[in-house]
Amino acid sequence: MQEPGVTLDLVEENAALRARMDYLLEQAERNHDIMCRHHSFDLDIVGAGSFPDLVGTIFRQLPVVSELDVVTLALLDVGDDIHGTMHKLGVDFADFPHLVFVQAEAELGFVPSRSPLFTGPPKPLLGPYHPAAHQAMFPHAPAGLQSIALVPLLRNKRLIGSLNLGSVDPVRFTPSMGTDFVEHMGSIIAICLENVISNEMLKYIGLTDALTGVYNRRYMDLRMLEEIARAQRQSHRVSCMYIDIDHFKLVNDSAGHQGGDEVLREVAARIKAELRLSDALGRFGGEEFVVLLIDADGDSAGVVAERIRASVALSPFALSCDASVSVSVSIGVATLGEIGRERAIEALSQELVAQADSALYRAKEGGRNRVVSFAADEG
């Protein structure tokens, strides 16, 4: 027969073990849950089809998945290439207040190793949040932000940015913590970022004219179909301008091919300066540009065309060879009338460009440096 004290000890021990097991089971379930959420987050970012889709997913999901109070991304963007290209592709950065662009590696805050023995890539920095040192990485830090992790984003051992995690919990990130998990997260995010950025750059190259930076003909053809379809749905007007530099051959002959290229770039810039953000400017080839004016009737298109003509003719073009050259443009304008639903969009698009081209022909015939609008009776 056992003594009563021994039985009591066993019961207590049993209860303690049971409580410990319940705790461990709860932890295991919680970890499993976190793992599943991270797995689904990984799948979502790997599947992101564009730059805004990727950064949007990171900013939306990561704070929830990792129970963080703030997540920011800093991208190393020497020469403003990434920011500039995304802007041209229509990314609205106001949608991403936690996205930071830095021009130099030093701004990311990773201290380069002073040890001659260790020259590896930077490691994550975990610890307390100090506004003076870290505010640039957290431009909209939540009140009471206490601890942070700055995780380097590396591709082929090259720093491309940092993933910055923040918590109001002072012990969420401490210098003594292991960094395997955040490094793993950083490496997946770095691959995804590099991937979408390269794809967006390729998309941009495929849609733009390398010399002037404006859209190319392929883009304009597609955009025209899109805009005419929209105009058909919303019953607004679409106008088109065909712009051709006058006697451009003479410009090339006098200023050389390089001087001619500079003139093409400057003409594109002067045209663009007169347009609304919603309008589209493309180079159709050689010295010809086409502008698509959204929600603009014939009269307002004529006014914009006249502004463009005047701005090109107003002042000579200063060239890098110290010479300057005076240039003018001729412009043909056409507007789609009531867009009946029975007409095919492709046919309407071709007709619009052909009418602007025909008006341009008249402008050239009429003496150049002028704007001519297509008249319906030209047929």
Ligand SMILES: Nc1nc2c(ncn2[C@@H]2O[C@H](COP(=O)(O)OP(=O)(O)OP(=O)(O)O)[C@@H](O)[C@H]2O)c(=O)[nH]1
């Ligand atoms: N510099 C430069 N020249 C180009 C480029 N593409 C086409 N050209 C030149 O543009 C000129 C076009 O000449 P033309 O079509 O005869 O027309 P134009 O001299 O402008 O005369 P009009 O249009 O009748 O006023 C040619 O000399 C082409 O070589 C380019 O990318 N760069």
